[in-house]
Amino acid sequence: MTESNLSFFGRLSLAVGTFFAVVGDREFASQLHRLRDGAAVTAPPPVATPAPPVATPTIKEASPESALQLLGLLQRGARFVDFVEEDIAGYSDADIGAAARLVHEGCRSTLREHFTIRPVREEAEGSRVTLADGFDATAIRLTGNVVGKPPFNGNISHRGWRVEEVRLPMLTKTHDATVIAQAEVEL
Known part of the structure; x- marks a missing residue:
């Protein structure tokens, strides 16, 4: 697929990635702002001292099928989408709590059936x-000061x-992952 003809999910992935890049990189945000205003984006001036070589992360487009499959599994096992899409403003807290308990039980069961999930850190x-130099920043996020x-x-x-x-079921080539719950017609 060409860059000028991105799929919906390709555009969605680009939008989410761009959002985090804008939040995390002031210079990128400035360039994007200038680009949206119609100004030409120029390369930043060269750095006087060369930085040590850093491995450039490769960006890959995420396939939506697995995410859609998980969403379908959560819908089947816990009626997750039904619960989230329901307008709960008219229900009492007790009714919402009872429904949330059922959804929680179904979601937990579905996750445990299809995933083995462990804590990143074993400590309570x-x-x-103490985090030594070289700690895994992809697994540990520092917060605070x-x-x-x-x-x-x-x-x-x-x-x-x-x-x-991960233990997701195999899918046939004709499976439409975008249908996370079939419409039901009672006869």
Whole structure:
């Protein structure tokens, strides 16, 4: 697919990636702002001292089929989409709580059936930890007053989650993953 003819999911992926790039990179946000105003975007001036080589992350387009499949599994096992799409403003807290308990039980069962999920950190939340230089920044996010260089000392506010195994069902080539729940017609 050419860059000028991106699919809906390709455009959605680009939009989400661009959002996070704008939030995280002030210069990129400035260039994007100038581009939207119709100005030519120029390359930033060259840096006087060359930076050490850094591995450039490769960006790959995520396939929506697995996400749609998971959404379908959560719908089948927990009526997740039905619950989220329901206008709950007219229901009592007790009714919502009862429905949420059923949805929670179904979602938990579905996740455990199709995934092995383990905590990123084994320590209890609230535990004091030291993060040495070279800690895995893809698995640990620093929050609060982040200054200086490792080692960092802090408290675990969330242990994080890591998927160790995925057990999604195989799909036929004719399966339409966008249909996450079939319409039902009672005869």
